[in-house]
Amino acid sequence: MKMTFRWYGKDNDEVTLDKIKQIPGVEGVVWSLHDMAAGESWPIERIKEVKKQADEYGFNIDVVESVNVHEDIKLGLPTRDKYIETYIETMEKLATVGVKCICYNFMPVFDWTRTELYKKTEDGSNALFFEKSKIEDIDPVELINKLSKNVDVTMPGWEPERLEKIEESFKAYSDFTAEDLWDNLKYFLEKIIPVAERLDIKMAIHPDDPAFDIFGLPRIIINRDNIRRFLSLVDNKHNGLALCTGSLGSVITNDIPSIIREFSDRIHFAHVRNVKVFENGDFIETSHRACDGSVDIVEVMRAYHESGYEGYMRPDHGRHLWGEEKWCRPGYGLYDRAMGIMYLLGIWDQLEKNKE
Numbered sequence: 001m002k003m004t005f006r007w008y009g010k011d012n013d014e015v016t017l018d019k020i021k022q023i024p025g026v027e028g029v030v031w032s033l034h035d036m037a038a039g040e041s042w043p044i045e046r047i048k049e050v051k052k053q054a055d056e057y058g059f060n061i062d063v064v065e066s067v068n069v070h071e072d073i074k075l076g077l078p079t080r081d082k083y084i085e086t087y088i089e090t091m092e093k094l095a096t097v098g099v100k101c102i103c104y105n106f107m108p109v110f111d112w113t114r115t116e117l118y119k120k121t122e123d124g125s126n127a128l129f130f131e132k133s134k135i136e137d138i139d140p141v142e143l144i145n146k147l148s149k150n151v152d153v154t155m156p157g158w159e160p161e162r163l164e165k166i167e168e169s170f171k172a173y174s175d176f177t178a179e180d181l182w183d184n185l186k187y188f189l190e191k192i193i194p195v196a197e198r199l200d201i202k203m204a205i206h207p208d209d210p211a212f213d214i215f216g217l218p219r220i221i222i223n224r225d226n227i228r229r230f231l232s233l234v235d236n237k238h239n240g241l242a243l244c245t246g247s248l249g250s251v252i253t254n255d256i257p258s259i260i261r262e263f264s265d266r267i268h269f270a271h272v273r274n275v276k277v278f279e280n281g282d283f284i285e286t287s288h289r290a291c292d293g294s295v296d297i298v299e300v301m302r303a304y305h306e307s308g309y310e311g312y313m314r315p316d317h318g319r320h321l322w323g324e325e326k327w328c329r330p331g332y333g334l335y336d337r338a339m340g341i342m343y344l345l346g347i348w349d350q351l352e353k354n355k356e
């Protein structure tokens with residue numbers, strides 16, 4: 001297992017490389033060019049710049065997270081081929097600096113969704129929160145306006161160009177079914193996986209977050225059966241998963257350790273975090289500790305360890321601690337993610353010791 005940490009880039013993240021350097025065990029930064037709109041071909045000079053910055057701190061840049069898929073590809077519009085071509089161009093450029101894994105998602109319109117970014121918790125910290133009944137009543141545009149009022153950074157999946165077109169996007173998805181989305185995903189994979197194989201880049205799809213339909217939009221990477229179906233669309237090792245325990249964990253019936261054991265040879269990137277799911281379906285993000293949430297993180301780590309997992313891992317969202325919500329990106333502060341790493345590595349080290 002190779003431990004990594006998400007970094008939003010120079011001048012775009014208060015959690016700077018020198019801070020990340022002080023967290024034990026981090027081998028690489030998970031990065032992206034966050035200002036590139038879906039469908040744009042990434043400039044090679046900028047890619048090389050990131051490599052240089054990471055090299056200075058001895059971090060690898062093996063994993064890129066959020067090479068976003070253009071909406072026309074998900075919708076299966078005639079313009080999709082043009083955007084698939086630019087996607088492939090970006091893959092080729094990333095391969096030249098040694099990128100080995102690309103994490104992406106295939107969620108219509110939105111990436112991850114919450115109803116509150118700073119929900120106060122009992123210990124005085126605050127965290128991302130999802131209130132099921134709220135999402136049923138609220139208009140998506142209203143929700144976005146409400147959430148983005150409190151943040152002055154662009155969050156992945158909530159880029160301005162995506163938000164500007166929100167009403168248009170919803171119109172495009174009317175009468176659109178989950179089966180349409182499966183067809184369009186298959187089409188996309190059939191084009192990009194042979195390229196990924198040639199470049200030896202592992203493609204890792206991120207599960208839908210939360211793992212159920214929202215705003216009437218279909219979501220398909222949500223449970224074991226659908227993951228099985230996804231992997232068989234193109235049965236090639238380069239077509240794999242970014243297994244996110246928090247996203248799948250939003251639905252209590254997902255048995256994540258057992259999902260990890262079943263698909264371990266196709267998991268290339270592990271997002272590990274915890275969520276507490278309430279009886280009414282609401283959920284809040286918690287510390288990584290097993291007893292704080294509904295996902296048994298110890299069993300998750302055991303499942304990876306027993307499967308001989310050699311892929312990349314990162315702690316995922318943390319709560320906002322000690323006032324850091326004033327400066328950090330929602331879910332991506334320093335403190336809880338750093339503590340999360342220590343917890344994950346503590347479990348891992350013990351599992352390694354047990355082998356001796």
Ligand code: DNO
Binds near residue numbers: 066244
């Ligand atoms: C949330 C992230 C996701 C992920 C994308 C990948 O914090 O895990 O936004 O980066 O879905 O495309």
